[in-house]
Amino acid sequence: MINACTKRGDVAGAEKWLTMMHRNGVEGNVVTYSTLISAYARVGNKPGAERCLAVMLGHGILPDGICYNAVIDTCAKARDVHGAEKWLAKMREAGLTLTTITYNAVIGACEMSGRWLLALAVLIPISGKVADRFGTKGAPISISTACEIGRASCRERV
Numbered sequence: 001m002i003n004a005c006t007k008r009g010d011v012a013g014a015e016k017w018l019t020m021m022h023r024n025g026v027e028g029n030v031v032t033y034s035t036l037i038s039a040y041a042r043v044g045n046k047p048g049a050e051r052c053l054a055v056m057l058g059h060g061i062l063p064d065g066i067c068y069n070a071v072i073d074t075c076a077k078a079r080d081v082h083g084a085e086k087w088l089a090k091m092r093e094a095g096l097t098l099t100t101i102t103y104n105a106v107i108g109a110c111e112m113s114g115r116w117l118l119a120l121a122v123l124i125p126i127s128g129k130v131a132d133r134f135g136t137k138g139a140p141i142s143i144s145t146a147c148e149i150g151r152a153s154c155r156e157r158v
Contacts, residue, residue, distance in 0.1 A: 002032055006039035011048065014039055027059060034067050041070040046078040053087075065096050069105060076109035081118065084109035 005014035014036050018028055033056040040049035049071045056063055068091040075083035084106045091098065110118040 002028075003035050006035055009039075009043070011036070011039045011043060011045065015048075015052075028056075028061070030056075030061060030064055030067070033061060034064065034070070037067050037070045041074040041077075044074065044077050046071075046074045046080065046083065049074040050083070050087075062094065065091070065099065065102065068094075068096065069099075069101050072102060072105040073108070076105050076112060079109065079113045081109045081113050081115055 001017045002014045005011070005017060018032065018036060021028060021032075033052060037049050037052045037056075040046075040052060053063060053067055053071050056067065068087055072084050072087045072091075075081075075087065088098070088102065088106050091102065
């Protein structure tokens, strides 16, 4: 039912089903929470996505990279660099693999907030690792975007 609700764009309905599950002693799993977190992310509801991930953790269910990436992406769309960094750190603490999707979401938060130097600071230490492990797809786009934003920002200040 949660999946059906989220496909209709009814995030509130999906949340109600999860609440009913909990009241009846039925615990969700990674897929249940991931579905709801992704639904919150699609509608740009950062507090909902973060709350859902926190509830998941509170119930002792270990989120996967998809859950964290969705929350980080929602932070990026909300221009919340600190939120993106916070969830990136929690993802690291959980021992999950950080992918180009993860880094691009954090870098996107930096870029959307006009914090292009921070975007470069996030990317530079891992650029070789990402390129080695995942190929160059994704990383150079973020570097060039960050650099272009930086050049434009510097021109505006001059």
